Amino acid sequence: MSAPTATRPVDAEQTGRRVEEVLDRLAASGDPAAAEAAEELVRSLMDFYGSGLARVLHLLSAAPGDPLAGLLADELVASLLVLHDLHPEDRDTRITRALDSVREHALDVVDFDEESGALTLRTREAGGCGCGSGDSAREAARAALACFAPEVRAVDVQTAPAGPTLLQIGTAPTGAR
Incomplete structure (x- = not known):
């Protein structure tokens, strides 16, 4: 602080x-x-x-x-x-406060580049529908950061990698086939 x-x-x-x-x-x-x-x-x-x-x-x-x-x-x-x-509050605390105000987008800080002012974020949810939800998260983060951390001049939102597909292996109960 x-x-x-x-x-x-x-x-x-x-x-x-x-x-x-x-x-x-x-x-x-x-x-x-x-x-x-x-x-x-x-x-x-x-x-x-x-x-x-x-x-x-x-x-x-x-x-x-x-x-x-x-x-x-x-x-x-x-x-x-x-x-x-x-x-x-220091910059990192203000960034956290800004992202807390847009919790519905579930964003985590990955990196902040001091020189360019670029903040890289990652969504906590894997995958996504591909329907522009990353754009929505980026715009919400940008708006919140403008008030709390104006030193952030660019926001990049990465989508969390999809987790491994789970394959269930087991035997069917007797008579279920």
């Missing part, structure tokens, strides 16, 4: 003025499309952080025991913590 990164103090009023100055500079640049895009970006970020903070307050008020457990299990809050390198 890594320790949360210490954040530097931020003056809210000063930050607000700086955002306004940047938006004003973009508006004065004569490119209305750039100014509109910047304003939309600021609105989107404000919505994202506002939703995250609202969720934090809700989870803290509803948590009877360990409020941190509720926060870490929430996709929105976890993604905010990871985004700012504040999540107290």
